[in-house]
Amino acid sequence: MKKILLIASVFAGFFTACPQPPTIMTETVEISEWSIGQKDGSLVVQWTDPSVDNLKSISVVTRLGEEVVDEGSVEPGTQTYTIPKDKVKVGESYLITIFGLDSENNKTAETSVPHTVSSANLLFESVNVYDQYAELKIASDASSQLTLEYGGQSITIDNGTTDIRIDNLKPGQTYIFTLRTENHSAATFTRKTMLFWDDFAYSTPEDLTASRWTWCHRENPNLENHWSFSMRGEGNAERVLFNTEEGVNFLRLEGYYKGEEKNPENMLGAGVRSQGCFYFTFGKVEIRFRFKDSLPGSFPALWMMPQNADPGCANGGSWPYGGEIDIMERVHSRPWLVYNTAHTENWSTAAGGYAGESSQYNVAGKQNGSGKAEDWNKWNIVGIEWSRGGLQWYVNGVRTKWIPAEDNLGNYPFTEKSSFYLIMNMSVAGGGFAGKAEPGFYNYIDIDYVKVTPNADTIVQDCPYYTSGGAQ
Amino acid sequence: MKKLLMIAVIALSMAACEPEGDLYVISSVSVSPISGDVGTEFEWQAEVSTLVASELTVTLNGAESVEIAQESVEGKSIEQLFSGVISSGSLSQPGIYSVSFTLSSPGRTSLERTAYFEVK
Numbered sequence: 001m002k003k004i005l006l007i008a009s010v011f012a013g014f015f016t017a018c019p020q021p022p023t024i025m026t027e028t029v030e031i032s033e034w035s036i037g038q039k040d041g042s043l044v045v046q047w048t049d050p051s052v053d054n055l056k057s058i059s060v061v062t063r064l065g066e067e068v069v070d071e072g073s074v075e076p077g078t079q080t081y082t083i084p085k086d087k088v089k090v091g092e093s094y095l096i097t098i099f100g101l102d103s104e105n106n107k108t109a110e111t112s113v114p115h116t117v118s119s120a121n122l123l124f125e126s127v128n129v130y131d132q133y134a135e136l137k138i139a140s141d142a143s144s145q146l147t148l149e150y151g152g153q154s155i156t157i158d159n160g161t162t163d164i165r166i167d168n169l170k171p172g173q174t175y176i177f178t179l180r181t182e183n184h185s186a187a188t189f190t191r192k193t194m195l196f197w198d199d200f201a202y203s204t205p206e207d208l209t210a211s212r213w214t215w216c217h218r219e220n221p222n223l224e225n226h227w228s229f230s231m232r233g234e235g236n237a238e239r240v241l242f243n244t245e246e247g248v249n250f251l252r253l254e255g256y257y258k259g260e261e262k263n264p265e266n267m268l269g270a271g272v273r274s275q276g277c278f279y280f281t282f283g284k285v286e287i288r289f290r291f292k293d294s295l296p297g298s299f300p301a302l303w304m305m306p307q308n309a310d311p312g313c314a315n316g317g318s319w320p321y322g323g324e325i326d327i328m329e330r331v332h333s334r335p336w337l338v339y340n341t342a343h344t345e346n347w348s349t350a351a352g353g354y355a356g357e358s359s360q361y362n363v364a365g366k367q368n369g370s371g372k373a374e375d376w377n378k379w380n381i382v383g384i385e386w387s388r389g390g391l392q393w394y395v396n397g398v399r400t401k402w403i404p405a406e407d408n409l410g411n412y413p414f415t416e417k418s419s420f421y422l423i424m425n426m427s428v429a430g431g432g433f434a435g436k437a438e439p440g441f442y443n444y445i446d447i448d449y450v451k452v453t454p455n456a457d458t459i460v461q462d463c464p465y466y467t468s469g470g471a472q
Numbered sequence: 473m474k475k476l477l478m479i480a481v482i483a484l485s486m487a488a489c490e491p492e493g494d495l496y497v498i499s500s501v502s503v504s505p506i507s508g509d510v511g512t513e514f515e516w517q518a519e520v521s522t523l524v525a526s527e528l529t530v531t532l533n534g535a536e537s538v539e540i541a542q543e544s545v546e547g548k549s550i551e552q553l554f555s556g557v558i559s560s561g562s563l564s565q566p567g568i569y570s571v572s573f574t575l576s577s578p579g580r581t582s583l584e585r586t587a588y589f590e591v592k
């Protein structure tokens with residue numbers, strides 16, 4: 001039955017409109033984030049669930065040589081499994097294999113990790129690895145000093161230390177962290193560092209622009225009734241706030257139409273960009289954000305522009321030939337939706353106007369769904385995965401749009417020869433696409449964090465954020 | 473049977489819309505032995521099946537990420553086996569190491585798999 005369904009689905013794919021969204025075969029996915037530690041003589045295995053549709057279970061099999069000494073399965077979301085102490089012996093080396101099963105019993109790729117059991121209890125209680133640093137919390141009852149090894153480095157951990165911060169990590173690189181007592185590898189975990197991270201734990205606007213961001217500049221200051229009027233703002237620092245709510249630090253970008261007199265000069269937005277500081281080629285961007293209101297003239301956006309356009313692009317890679325990726329835009333005419341859009345030569349000019357390849361989604365990831373505007377007043381996550389294969393947008397983890405690289409885009413600009421930077425702004429529009437703001441207008445977008453993680457295609461750029469610690 | 477079915481599905485899928493992920497598969501990766509003393513010579517191995525010509529990049533993640541091999545993979549191939557030796561000079565410190573296997577092709581999303589081994 002499964003075969004018939006599978007073949008039927010393939011033929012169905014043939015006759016439906018191409019291209020279809022990419023399918024991820026369970027067999028090709030692996031568990032890339034795991035940790036192994038010891039507590040009360042037992043081995044504690046932890047992991048991040050793999051991105052598989054309809055994941056049914058995660059299994060952990062422990063072998064000593066060829067002999068299986070323990071095996072068990074847990075439900076998705078559990079993300080931890082304990083190998084009982086009566087199944088393992090101090091000094092022995094075990095092979096611990098982790099894999100997932102989907103609802104059709106397809107198996108993910110196996111992840112197999114060797115582990116030599118120590119006499120001490122050692123555990124990574126929490127692990128947070130960012131772009132160039134990591135914060136670790138350890139639990140240990142070892143009587144001797146511990147050493148923590150990673151990337152060829154070795155540091156000594158004093159007895160009683162539980163919180164460790166590690167700096168100077170390289171972005172987009174796989175690290176294996178090992179906590180040792182004497183000669184035993186008693187606790188181990190692996191992570192790939194992010195390409196970029198900001199959770200906006202700042203106090204002043206100067207903090208914001210010290211290392212990662214620069215202010216956006218006002219665009220078309222003399223142009224009235226234009227959709228992009230005041231899109232990029234100026235005097236941004238006055239309209240940037242930092243706040244903490246229920247333990248969440250966030251950045252607030254505000255937009256105003258000051259005073260009662262209609263004067264375009266009083267339309268003020270705020271925006272920051274990573275241009276010239278952080279840029280990347282291939283990776284996944286995730287931004288957690290919320291809006292205040294939807295008002296005429298309100299135009300918040302999270303987007304990307306080329307730092308280096310592919311040299312093969314026409315007209316020197318100027319807009320739109322070099323491409324533009326709009327992770328999220330929201331306009332008043334459809335307040336329950338955000339737009340996912342890419343602009344290229346074909347999509348913007350050949351179509352005879354500012355068109356773009358765009359779709360609109362609500363918080364459930366449903367295209368053109370009616371939804372509720374107030375859902376965007378809560379925290380939501382938008383994302384885009386950029387790979388050699390194309391662009392995939394996500395709303396709260398649900399894939400909402402896919403543009404394959406082989407699509408007929410003419411001058412496809414999102415290639416390995418390009419790099420893109422981030423822009424976040426709250427604009428005040430003077431008409432058109434986003435509506436027309438009136439005097440007294442006030443609105444904002446809050447941003448909890450911006451995270452850029454590498455994928456298998458990522459090319460880490462030698463950008464100032466990494467090499468000189470900030471914007472140039 | 474399952475592999476044959478998979479290849480059949482790959483072929484049909486390619487004829488239709490060429491969905492990502494169906495174009496190539498890394499069937500297995502391994503390093504052997506799984507555990508050995510400093511000075512041990514370790515061997516990596518990868519088995520791949522692809523419909524499009526691809527490149528297999530093998531990277532050792534230690535103090536630095538070091539590319540240790542790059543192999544051309546023929547298109548329309550089933551279960552091509554690649555292997556190589558990891559120089560013991562790159563493994564001078566005890567610890568857990570990993571080898572990443574990345575299969576890539578222009579215009580296609582890459583696939584990545586990892587194998588772990590221990591130097592005692």
